[in-house]
Amino acid sequence: MACLTDPSLSEQRVELTKPISLIYIIDDIFDVYGTLDELILFTETITRWDLAAMGQLPEYMEICFKALDDITNEISYKVYKKHGYNPVQSLRNAWTSLCKAFLVEAKWFASGHMPEAEEYLRNGIESSGVHVALAHFFFLLGHGITKETVELIDGNPAIISSTATILRLWDDLGSAKLIELCGNLVHFLVQDENQDGKDGSYIHYYMKEHRYSAAEEAQKSAINKISDAWKRLNKECLCPNPFSASFTRASLNLARMVPLMYSYDDNQRLPSLEHFIESLLSESVPTEGVY
Template identity: 45%
Template structure:
């Protein structure tokens, strides 16, 4: 095997650049040269680059070629390097969290019998600084959550502050986004609580009143609700208005109408799910998925993030923003529905795209179909984020969308024991 060094790929690879790189691996007929099958560094770079696919046939071939020969090479590598290659196969660069990949790479370098460079030491110091900041943010959120008291008032609802913060910590990278990570976690927590109220706690009559009150967006409208709903409504109302005030002061925008509409759309989505369940109505897999994208909560979260990051919705960017939001939301819904494992503290009956698709196509491989759909959404997301003719959004928002999609496989990567080993590893390395 050739001498190996960590692979790197450009963040914004264009089709022309990909073509230039691939020419180094292929012959005149476009087939991959077998003489490259032992170039470990090249194979790792090729495998990483193949996940920047926007639908190019050459990158499908690149993925197949690199995966095949990297898996074959595993049996001949020393254990430390074999673990690194396996981790690279399981978590390719572009579809994985950069902090997570970087931390694993540093761990690999620390195990090498060489002196650590100044850059490696600086990287480790930066990780430690980020860890301290994230721990401080986590403590602030815990205090807010305890003071809010919803976990005591609604015992059936989930109480997973750490898990909710991991979403925000992942989506928004950088020291300057600390305030936004805290506020985003509050939004995420309310999505989970409202979901559980709809699934586990309220009657259909109470939910109708709850839904009407959200559309009115007035604390007085909540007075007729049960006490636990009033508490939830007040918390949701306060969080959203606080974020709108922050956006107005920092960016000169007033997003409250967009944010109110986003909450109303989420509640309508939950009402549709409830109607299906209460009337024993079986939706088509397409109708379920269309509504499931909304009830994932991702579109609502991204609407808050869009304004917190200082951007606005316009006639020119509206369709583009909706597509950038839709891709990671659909990836999340499909991943969540693909496995039989459920959230360990959630007993609701939300339905499942996998079950519905299997019902409609009894002889099909539903899981393969869903993995193909996820791959297709990644291609669409790459196209929206990296195509020079489409990409008009700022890097901060596109980066948040990509990071959300990258986090999905970590957050829903259950093993055979219905545990989340990747999430536990990620949390341990970057927070504790």
């Protein structure tokens, strides 16, 4: 709801919960559950989008791929029925790119390869899942679907990749707490995320690449890159672009929401987000004076 605030976008909000949930499920498959051989086979199956190959997959992967195919076809049909365009190939391509990016990270972990921070970030922009989510929203919205805009969406344009950069780096800052802001000086306390997955992070790889750098230097580099990504995103939003105002606003709102998503406390909870959710569900909305 933070991204799609317009009440008229209720249907799009509901539909987006499906691919977003699948992003998290597939992320866990790559980070926690799958062996490298299984992940390679899973990625190849999705790349070919081959239902006949499902029988070669482990049962949990087979169930996931079937759900992915069903949801992709369901959303594509709804878009076609409402807007006259079938986005199934674009959506399949987005999922393929995501899984290939996940597989790159899995191979790094399995081989012990330590990518440079920039190499990690380039792949991490894709593995953030932002492209998949915003591609689905673009087609569900149905505004300005042309050959030009479809090709742009397929190519992960700056309005998407900038938002993905912001999310990836905020995520990689871990349990970052903003404790002091004075001019351009930002201090962070960072705690490692407590999870059993295989995730690396920009901070980790930066410190490995720059052997004598402290965590604060790596954090500063990440913050600078977030700032640069915001500049690119603002440029995309303020300059004429072929996308609708609703799509542009959703990309911007997603980037705005990111700090709230990763404002963890000492107990790895999100008190600010919990407060907003509690307020949304339990407090009445004033209607006096609303027309």
